Amino acid sequence: MQNRIQELRKARKVTQQELADALRVTRQTIISLESGKYNASLTLAHKAAQFFGITIEELFVFEGDENL
Amino acid sequence: MTMEEYRKKVTFRQRMAISMCLAAPSSTWLIRSLAGDVSEYARGLLAGVLVAGILIGAFFAARMTMLLKNEDKLREQYIKATDERNQAIGRETSRAACLILLVVLYLGIIVSAFFSMIVSLTLFCVLQVLAAAVFGAFFYYKGKM
Incomplete structure (x- = not known):
C-alpha cells in the first residue's frame, strides 16, 4: 500500500515532527509511513486523513489484492 | 489509553x-x-x-x-x-523471540540427551510450560478478539 503523506506534508510545509505531534505518534512512525515500511492502522489512517482534510482513499493508494 | x-x-x-x-x-x-x-x-x-x-x-x-x-x-x-508502530514492533519481537526460544529448547533437549538426562528432562519441562503458556495466551486472545 502506497500513500501520499510525504507529498501532502511537504505541500503544506509541515515538518515530520509537527505531523507526528498532531497524530500523537513518534517521528520515526511518520518516517516509516512515508517510506512505505509500515502500514498505518485504520485509526491512524483516519487521523492522518482528518489532518490533511481528505478521505482515507485519497491519502492511501490501495493496489491489487487490497481492492475487491 | x-x-x-x-x-x-x-x-x-x-x-x-x-x-x-x-x-x-x-x-x-x-x-x-x-x-x-x-x-x-x-x-x-x-x-x-x-x-x-x-x-x-x-x-x-x-x-x-x-x-x-x-x-x-x-x-x-x-x-x-x-505509538502503534512501537507496539507492532513489540508484538513482532515477542512472536519471533518465542519461536526462537521454542526451536532452541527443542534442539537443546535433543543435544543434551546425549550428555545428561537431568538437563534434557529439565529442558523438556521448560518446553512444556512454555507451550502451555503459548496455548493459554492463544485461546485467551482468541476469545477476546
Missing part, C-alpha cells in the same frame, strides 16, 4: 519501585531468618538478589519520579508507549 490513564500508570509504577526498594532488605532478612544457617553460596545469592532489588527499584523510582515532575518528558514517554 489517555494521558491521564498513563499518568496513573506511571504513579503506580513509581509506588511499586519504591515498595521494591523498601521490601528487598526486609524480605531478604525474612528469608535468612526462616532458612536458618545456609551455605556460603546461598548467602551470596541472597545478597545479589538484595542488591539487584534495591538498585532496580531505585532506578525505576528515580525514572518515574522524573517523568511525573516533567510534563514534556511524560508526554514524550506517553507517545512512545502508545
Whole structure:
C-alpha cells in the first residue's frame, strides 16, 4: 500500500515532527509511513486523513489484492 | 489509553519501585531468618538478589519520579508507549523471540540427551510450560478478539 503523506506534508510545509505531534505518534512512525515500511492502522489512517482534510482513499493508494 | 490513564500508570509504577526498594532488605532478612544457617553460596545469592532489588527499584523510582515532575518528558514517554508502530514492533519481537526460544529448547533437549538426562528432562519441562503458556495466551486472545 502506497500513500501520499510525504507529498501532502511537504505541500503544506509541515515538518515530520509537527505531523507526528498532531497524530500523537513518534517521528520515526511518520518516517516509516512515508517510506512505505509500515502500514498505518485504520485509526491512524483516519487521523492522518482528518489532518490533511481528505478521505482515507485519497491519502492511501490501495493496489491489487487490497481492492475487491 | 489517555494521558491521564498513563499518568496513573506511571504513579503506580513509581509506588511499586519504591515498595521494591523498601521490601528487598526486609524480605531478604525474612528469608535468612526462616532458612536458618545456609551455605556460603546461598548467602551470596541472597545478597545479589538484595542488591539487584534495591538498585532496580531505585532506578525505576528515580525514572518515574522524573517523568511525573516533567510534563514534556511524560508526554514524550506517553507517545512512545502508545505509538502503534512501537507496539507492532513489540508484538513482532515477542512472536519471533518465542519461536526462537521454542526451536532452541527443542534442539537443546535433543543435544543434551546425549550428555545428561537431568538437563534434557529439565529442558523438556521448560518446553512444556512454555507451550502451555503459548496455548493459554492463544485461546485467551482468541476469545477476546
